[in-house]
Amino acid sequence: MTLMAAVDASVKVAGLQDLTIHRSVSSIPFAGRYRLIDFALSNLVNADINSVGIFASQPFGSLIDHIGVGKSWDLDRRKEGLFFLPTTHQNGGIATVGSFRDFEEHLQFFEKSRQTHVVVTSSFVAGQLDYKEMLAHHLASGKDITEAVGASGSLKSYILSRRLMLELIRSYREKRILSIEDLVNLKKAPYSYGVYEYKGYFAIIDSIQQYFKESLGLLDENNRRLLFLPQAPIYTKVKDEPPTRYLDGSNVSNSMMANGSTILGNVKNSIISRAVTIGINASLDSCIIMQKCTIEENCELAYVIADKDVYIEKGVKLIGTADRPIVLRKGERVTKEDSQ
The missing domain is CATH 3.90.550.10 (Spore Coat Polysaccharide Biosynthesis Protein SpsA; Chain A)
Structure with missing residues (x-):
């Protein structure tokens, strides 16, 4: 070459x-x-x-x-x-x-x-x-x-x-x-x-x-x-993680889900990275959730980008728009009081 x-x-x-x-x-x-x-x-x-x-x-x-x-x-x-x-x-x-x-x-x-x-x-x-x-x-x-x-x-x-x-x-x-x-x-x-x-x-x-x-x-x-062409693969760092678990009560539609996550809530039109936890009755629409994030129960997120290791406490409501998504920085912790 x-x-x-x-x-x-x-x-x-x-x-x-x-x-x-x-x-x-x-x-x-x-x-x-x-x-x-x-x-x-x-x-x-x-x-x-x-x-x-x-x-x-x-x-x-x-x-x-x-x-x-x-x-x-x-x-x-x-x-x-x-x-x-x-x-x-x-x-x-x-x-x-x-x-x-x-x-x-x-x-x-x-x-x-x-x-x-x-x-x-x-x-x-x-x-x-x-x-x-x-x-x-x-x-x-x-x-x-x-x-x-x-x-x-x-x-x-x-x-x-x-x-x-x-x-x-x-x-x-x-x-x-x-x-x-x-x-x-x-x-x-x-x-x-x-x-x-x-x-x-x-x-x-x-x-x-x-x-x-x-x-x-x-x-x-x-x-x-x-x-993602079969004749020209996109390679990445390999991580050995179990498949994502979809527990009773969860509902996922039109989304990309990586390995190692636990889903108990509702996810649609979103991209979920590795090792993410989404709690009971949490609702995500048009979100990008990066690695090792935790979203507790009863949260409502729309048009949100959550960087790695973000922790969102229960009951948080964050609603952005397609033109102005809400960005949560790496390691940020969001409480219900923060979102009001």
């Missing part, structure tokens, strides 16, 4: 702040049992790319815990494989993908590679990009940099030669460019720019509203079939 990959897991996405206080955008849970970075990593390994650098800024504890040494993506190899490349900048990354400042800190990752071309991609786009096909298109076009685009704009993925990448890293200050995305947007001379048109399903997660919309959009079976 002639491709190596740089996954930018340090991009600042201001619209997701409530979900990124304790984690990077790349490790936000998505679709019940996945993290956003799973889609980028799976696209790469499905294209037989086995030299992958993850450029990450603080806080990245959750990301390290999730990806480990890359075993779940078959990237735990003696040669090449997964490289975790943290940046030293205390204020995190910039707002565009492919920071040359971050790449410069780990220049040897690019210098020592035997691959001829580089994929640079974000970690907040869920889709099924075929990098083999994109590389063939790039080579046939003769362009210096190729950008993947969908119906609504950029997919934040780029291909260029390793030689050009090294040139750009060494000269970005002089050229006054911040990143690959910045360079492509500015169309700086003397480089040439092409596009690869991606026609499949994708979701760009760059705000709470988009996260909520795209998450619940996966309750549509057609969307799930387009994102």
